[in-house]
Every structure is written in C-alpha cells, then in structure tokens.
Amino acid sequence: MSDFKPLDPLLHSQLRLAIMSLLLSVKSAEFTFIKEKTEATAGNLSVQLDKLSSAGYIEIEKSFRDKKPLTTCKITKKGVSAFEAYVSALKDYLN
Amino acid sequence: MSDFKPLDPLLHSQLRLAIMSLLLSVKSAEFTFIKEKTEATAGNLSVQLDKLSSAGYIEIEKSFRDKKPLTTCKITKKGVSAFEAYVSALKDYLN
DNA sequence: ATAAATAAGTTTATATTATAAACTACATTA
C-alpha cells in the first residue's frame, strides 16, 4: 500500500498551480494580469487557461474593452475544492 | 515581476518527489522498498532514480544479496538542500 | 491612404518528460 496519494496532474504543473493560486486570492483576474504575475508567455498561458477551464476549475469570460479583447478568469467551486485536495495530498510528500 | 519562484523541475514530479520524501525519512532504502511504497513500476522507478542520482540528489549503491542484485539509495546533502528549497518555493503557490 | 507598430490573444509545432512495455541476467523450482 502506498503512502502517497496521487497528485491531480492538472494542478501539479508550475504554471497552472500559479494561475490557481492567483485566482484564489482575487474575485477575478484578467489575462494580462495573470500573464504579468506568472511571467508566462501568452501562448502558454492561453493553453493552460483552456485546460483549467475544460476541467471546470475556472470560468473564462471573453468580452471587449477599449475595442480590445478582454479575457477574464474566475476560479470555480470545483476549482477551489480541487486545489484544496491537491494541497492536502501534497502534504504527505513534504513531511 | 513574478510572485512565483520557479520550481525545481527535477523535484516537481510526483514520483521523484515521493522518492525524495521517502529517502528523507530513512538512512537508506532499497529499490524494492521504494517500489512498494511509491507503487511505481520498476522501469519508471529505475529511470527516476537515475535522474535523481545524475543530479547528485541521491546516491545509489549496487551490490548483491542472496545472489540477487540489490540497489540501495540514500539522499545526499545536496538533495536535502534542493528538497528544502523546493518546499520553500512551493509555499508561495499554496498561500 | 497605407504601412508599420501595438495589443490581446490563439493555434500549431517542437522539445521535454513521464511512463510502461519489452528485455536482460541470473536463480530457483517443478
């Protein structure tokens, strides 16, 4: 029997974890804000946001501001739960 | 400027993290013991142990017992430091 | 008016990584 619970592979990724961590601390965040905070490239960020969204961990709203596209992200209840479960599982690995 | 320090990719891996976590809590551990505790396949374990060893995070000793190969692993000082740095960096992601 | 630069992303191609399947070597048992 293993001492180690599996770690949600969707969260066990540096960038996605950073995104989720950010989103936990705010009501919502814009693409460009997340990009600055995580120092990710736009392409990478776009892909990872899609994955989190597909999993139902975040909600993405696309609109326009000043005639420019505006992508706004928000963590979901499911995302919060998944994050908490991940942190809890991770603790066994960190002693 | 980023709020998130990079996570050592060698440690940010479920299996390698489990291996390091195990090795932190014992003087040394045998291949088969680590295999049972982590529930990894022998192939995967072999590869990941090699990576940790190449990085200088663990030391691997190969011998024989009862005429059978015996692989024994031990965490190094460098490995302990790396693990501690990883945990410290990770904390910023977990709030 | 049109060419160049900027902004906000997305899509796609590539490099890296994780993982298991297949294999090796040797010992034991039927």
Added chain:
DNA sequence: TAATGTAGTTTATAATATAAACTTATTTAT
C-alpha cells in the same frame, strides 16, 4: 530442462509543457 520468479535496465510511446508563428483588430506614423 523448461518454466517461474526476482531485480532490475533499456527503449519505445504517450502525454505535457512551452514557445514560435500566426490571427484579428487598433492605433500611430509617413
């Protein structure tokens, strides 16, 4: 001596992360 088990290693493949190239639209300069 043929099959089974033990303890791994090597290699092939699947999955993942990442950046480069691209798209669409806007603003600014010529």
